[in-house]
Amino acid sequence: MDSYDAIIIGSGPNGFAAAITLQKQGLRTLLIEGADTVGGGMRSKELTLPGFIHDVCSAIHPLAFGSPWMKNLPLEDYGLQFTHAPYPVAQPLANGDAVLLHQDLALMAEELGVDFSAYKTLLQPFLKDWDALSADILGPLRIPESPFLMAKFGLQGLRPAASVASRFKTARGKALWAGLVAHGMQPFSKMTTSAMGMVLALLGHRFGWPIPIGGSQAIADALLAYYRSLGGEVQLNTWVTDIRELPNHKLLFLDLTPQQVLELEGIDLDPKYRKQLANYRYGMGVFKVDWALSEPTVFRDGRSHLASTVHVGNSYQEIAEAELATYNGKLVDRPFVLFSQPSRFDPSRAPEGKHVGWAYCHVPHGSRTDRTDAIEEQIERFAPGFRETILKRHRMGPGQLQDYNPNYIGGDINGGQLDIFQLFTRPTRSLTPYRTSNPTVYLASSSTPPGGGVHGMCGFHAARVALRDHYQLNITP
Template sequence: MIDEVDAVVVGAGPNGLTAAVTLARAGVEVRVYEGAATVGGGASTQELTLPGFRHDVCSAVHPLGAGSPAFRAMPLGQYGLDWVQPPLPLAHPFPGGSAVVLARSAEETAASLHGDGRRYRRLIAPFLGRWDGLAPDVLRAPLAIRPRHPALLARFGARAVAPAALLARLFRGERARGLLAGLAAHGVAPLGSPVTGGIAVLFALAAHEVGWPFPRGGSQALSEALAAYLRHLGGQIHTGHPVSSLDDLPPARVYLLDVMPERLADLAEGRLPHRYVQRLRRYRHGPGVFKVDYALSAPVPWTAPACTLAGTVHLGPSFAEIDTALRAAYRGEAPATPFLIVAQPSLFDSSRAPDGGQVLWVYGHVPHGWRGDLTAAIERQIERFAPGFRDLILVRSIAGPAQIQARNPNNAGGDIAGGACDRLRLLFRPTAARVPYATPNPDIYLCSSATPPGPGVHGMCGYHAAQLAARRMFGMTPAERTVKGE
């Protein structure tokens, strides 16, 4: 007979590990089962190109991780997590060698916007210095929990619900509109979709409040810190343990699954009502990404000096160009000129590459499940802002949607956002339910990015699911019990 356990978590990505830690902090016995050989999921780091060149396999830069209420409540620094803050969170270059910067200072950012600086300050000013009050209310399911600061949330919500295309009308110049579009594009939806304006404001605010840092050594360091903390709390982690059914797992009072909805339907077959299972199987995924990791012989030769100080660079100068690229991916077409999100961590973390070498992390949006090759278009776009870039390439590691999914089954069809984010799907997923983490079976919970607040390495999906399970199944919350020695 297999011993019963209080809680089993399937998946050791950031959400699964956060769910496990949240329960363990409440004194719940937890076991985590992960199919891969190591923990991490979307927050993992490997030598994808050459020995000594350490590349982030999926996520790389973590503004919402540094600002996550869940992570900030954990002593992860004691377990190896060290955030690296580049001099500039973000640069957004334009042809000709100029760039807008998203700086730690709102004033510096406003100054780079020229005539739109005053409008930018007016957009962001009500929330400066209020991250700790705002973030817990924003990074949650909108109807599941009563907000702690309803007036502040309502003020943010007036901006957040708007499409980026509407917020862009606040600005007169292309510099500010381009910056706004690039920030909104992290939501992987056409810029006319609701909530894309809120994504832009949230990412801008994060830069001013917590930065856009990355873990020293790569994203794997965050996952390893979560795992080490969980083990300290008494939790167990079993890697290299694929799960095909909940019947393969020890009997437990509660199961939390860091998987996509259709995978939940497979794992919990026979334990969920047929109608609910059908809704899970109809879950809609969004566009995929095409990712290239580069080992370079030298730093990227950016034309805009600000780019050499930025951990992240957005390539796609104008609002129209970025929106065209996003719309193409949603229509099922590869963009002729992709919008690129670029990370260059080895400029600021020498542990990521051998002396003289650099790693570069780049992706653009493509249709779901697309089978083409975007490499040439990606490199044309980089050369547009960094002539001579191709001459520095030592090795490329190319991953289209199929390879992205093979690395992590949660990224179905290359969708790294945990599902489509257009319309209001980011807020109400995987189904239109007030409490999206629960299922009709009171023993089973969903804790992946297919639940609010959605994509990003922040752990908040796992945190909310675990809080709910702790209350319903064990009659407690982490605040009500303290683990000895923590």
């Protein structure tokens, strides 16, 4: 039987990050994936009609450019290309207007008016230093590499989003802030919720919110080709339920969440550690809809359809109330909806003259309620006529999402709740949360810092810790 230095279970961005990092250091690695294609949350399929390419999970990828690990990979040599919409983000308002995020920070002066000063004060100190800051933000709790910069960021990012919102005087400024913050899937009164809004705004101004040409699967395919070029091995269609059935190996990396780890048979973990994993908390779920469309979606304000992502939720108050209610297990009539139409900027996604639409809203964890009507009514509210363009739709609630990608427990796409207790110390309160109680088993999933997103940093840090533990190597991205 073959023997490996390391086996990695799960081929999402973090599984790939661990595998590539170890392979580059000369280890022999095997990446095992349960599905018939690699990618985890980076997959694209014809979900509705032939020729309509939909992103099954993630679609827009600002962290692919902002990740210290991913930015150093030669993925363009393996076919990966990105395109950019004119605007990273749009927030249509009920009065027919909209507020947009421009990549050029200076252009936000006209967009935000009297709120520009507060917005600039919040973000400008970190914009030029993103490369230094990202190493600390996208990692575990530790002595920062840039301590003064990180302390300055922490003073703002640790605040509740509601506190920062009070600095904005206009409905436009507050609405833009609400849409950015809501990605964190937390009530705006919670500590640390400002960090999500700040990071997404900084990424938008620094890199834009890029769209992979051909779909998110293009990222996975490029990672696979690069990994194989290093000599890495891949095994598909293999659902691992008992690690005793794996080939011989020295180290094991799990791109899995705590619930999945606890369900593995044959894994030697002490009872105290198992209890910590059992107490890990998952957050809100999502309900997602994909559409094949006969025409492009046109919003009333005339600019929103030129954005990578449209935050459909109107005002700060509406979005904040919807997120709080959802967090408390309630369904709302007007949920916060994230909408994208990548075929506007990448014609390869649909037949000529046709388009694809992608959207999701937040729902209570594990909800079984169909939210298609609520999502479509929200889009119709700001883009009249949208429903008339629908040729076919594809729905995925929390249960279907978890069936498709088992890391999405109860529909939670962030790998666990991102509150102050599970932000840097997840899934256990440890300074090295990538280690388990078994010195040969490491966690490399979004349930470790820095959490969800296509950035690979969870897997990179897991591999980094293991290389230091077993090979006395201290590597950087």
